[in-house]
Amino acid sequence: METGFTKWIIVVTVVMCCLLELIDTSIVNVALTQMMGNLSATQQEVTWVIASYGIANVIVIPMTGFLAEQFGRKNYYLVSVIIFTLASIACGQSTNIWELVAFRFIQGIGGGALMATSQAILVDTFPPKQLPLGQALFGMGVIIGPTIGPTLGGYIVDNYDWPWIFYVNVPVGILASIFTMLFIRDPERIKNAIPRPLREIDWAGVFLLILGVGSLQLVLEQGETEDWFESLYINSFALLAAIGLIGFVWRELTARQPIVDLRILGRSRNLAVGAVLSFVLGFGMFASVFIFPIFTQRILGFTAAQTGLILLPGALASGFMMPVIGKMLQAGVPQKYMIPTGFLIFFVFTFWMARIISPTAGEEDFFWPLMVRGLGMGLIFLPITTMSLAGLSGKDAGQAAGLTGMIRQLGGSFGVAIVGTYLERSIAQNRIGPLANISLYDTNTVERIQAFTQNFVSRGFPLEQARQQAYAALEGILMKQVSIITYSQVFTMIGLFFVVCLPLVLLIKRARRGEAIDLNAAH
Structure with missing residues (x-):
């Protein structure tokens, strides 16, 4: 030391x-x-x-x-x-x-x-x-x-x-x-x-890991761009990912000296539960950071720097909380209570965000919800990490840390991929409902178009061009409202995912008081 x-x-x-x-x-x-x-x-x-x-x-x-x-x-x-x-x-x-x-x-x-x-x-x-x-x-x-x-x-x-x-x-x-x-x-x-x-290195395990995990990450990163399983390209790599991952699991469970020892998941129930919870953590952490900047920049017109500055206080609050949570763990506060508290706090954040987003939302509206997010993330990350590695030592601790790190990263990739796909497709679906109320036979619609047209004419546009601009303005208002509905649904979806995963906490085995975490080999 x-x-x-x-x-x-x-x-x-x-x-x-x-x-x-x-x-x-x-x-x-x-x-x-x-x-x-x-x-x-x-x-x-x-x-x-x-x-x-x-x-x-x-x-x-x-x-x-x-x-x-x-x-x-x-x-x-x-x-x-x-x-x-x-x-x-x-x-x-x-x-x-x-x-x-x-x-x-x-x-x-x-x-x-x-x-x-x-x-x-x-x-x-x-x-x-x-x-x-x-x-x-x-x-x-x-x-x-x-x-x-x-x-x-x-x-x-x-x-x-x-x-x-x-x-x-x-x-x-x-x-x-x-x-x-x-x-x-x-x-x-x-x-x-x-x-x-x-000659004793598990080269087959290395190859299958690269094939399986690399192909899966590629599918998650490129799926939305390639229209997912409508693409032969994505289907091919999805098949390679399945072959690679199944082969990798089989190989690592049977090899004498595996490159990644998956057998430790069977030896430590808390590690197995922690791996799943790490996936959930990665999903929520990366998906929420992904969706918020898209909303503020596309809908509210914020710059990237503005958006980053809005996110910063909540992230700093989470970081500064880490030593406090560490002291709580040292004092014997069980992870089994801290993790569900963090999950529920994160759900409050998503529910709050789903209710406050609007075309007129300002920077000050997001300050407290994002501070709540920071508190929730702090109460989730550290207890999951310490719980997953408790009681492990030597190579087992190193293997466990690598596994949970990979799974957290994959959780983030799944989160971004699912949220991105849901966002793009749901905007198109949600547009159908309001569109039924917009018609040239509807008095309110006609009055709105006429008002827009007069406004553009007063700015010097010819009548026909002003009318086209009016239609475009009405389309812009419609799409903004539809987008806000969709962003609200996305935040709610992320929060519900955390609530659905709460029962996993019941599987956590409480560590014996004073049980140390040997991370001398943790990687």
Whole structure:
């Protein structure tokens, strides 16, 4: 265990790296339009900038435990930071869209290791009694990172050019590399471990993991763009995902030295429940951050920077709550009570949002609901993490941390995919109802069109053009109202998903008082 100055330098280093990785999952979203123009890319092509990073992330995360054992955790972490930093420079220097996609994939390979290994290093820095505090500091990065991304990206896009969303990683990456070399050490178990010979590595498991999880992530990232299962392309990768995942599960349950030991799910009921709850957490966390900026920018006309600043206080509140929740866990408050409380608070947030969104909503209307979201996320993340890993040690803890990290990421991908699809399709369906009340035979409709027409004529438009503008204005009002109804339904749907999953908490086995969490190998 480290103490004093060294301990806090390590804390700063790993939280900084964790933030970098998570910020980069969302920072590019606000720059896609600029990228399309500068790189002569179509909207479909530019979505691969997001997809490639996510695919690399979700492949690498479950393998971090094995890779750290094989090469040494410090070495693996240092190489990952360097890969992430160099790939960030390459992304900014890209001259066409496919160069950028390739470098984003490489960046995702480095980034996938940062979050999982940061957790291991951070927790290993604290003595057992302070482990909840270590987890709390890690949780600050996980909750705040995805929210800071759009804020920082919006500011950069508004004031600079898109390559700077990648260049800002460079000084932080250099500093993190130096601190890693100087201050981070391997625990004795990893330091004394003998690497497996290449012939003994579970290459079949590696291949099936890449095939199954990579194909699934691709389907989730590209499904809406390709019209889901109407596309041969999506159907093909869905089939590959099914083959890969089924083969991966079979292989890892039967292999003598699996790359990802799935058997620990059977040895720890809390880990199995925690894996499912991690999926729910990822779903709610990423889906709510995805839908809110779309609403504020499309309907209310906010800039990306404005939207990010609205989200920021709630994310900071969640981050600052983490140490408080860590103290509560240290004091013996059971996770079995904290998790359902967090779920219900998050439901209050979604219900509140569903009721307050309107065409006239302002920034101040969202402050308290988003603060409630931050409170709920804080009460969910840390108890799930500590509950999942309680009682595990050595390699089991490392495997468990990698599994829950991957599942949380997949939960986020499912959330974004489902919400995005529901949003686009429900707007078209919800338009049918109000449209029945709009007719040239309806007095109110005719009066509204005439008022709009006169307004445009008074601005100097010819009569026929003014009439067309009036029809367009009426269509705009209709679509705004329909969109608001749909966004309200989306928030309600997310909240109901959390309520439906509440009974899972009953399966949690309460840890014995004083039971430690050995995360010396957690990745």
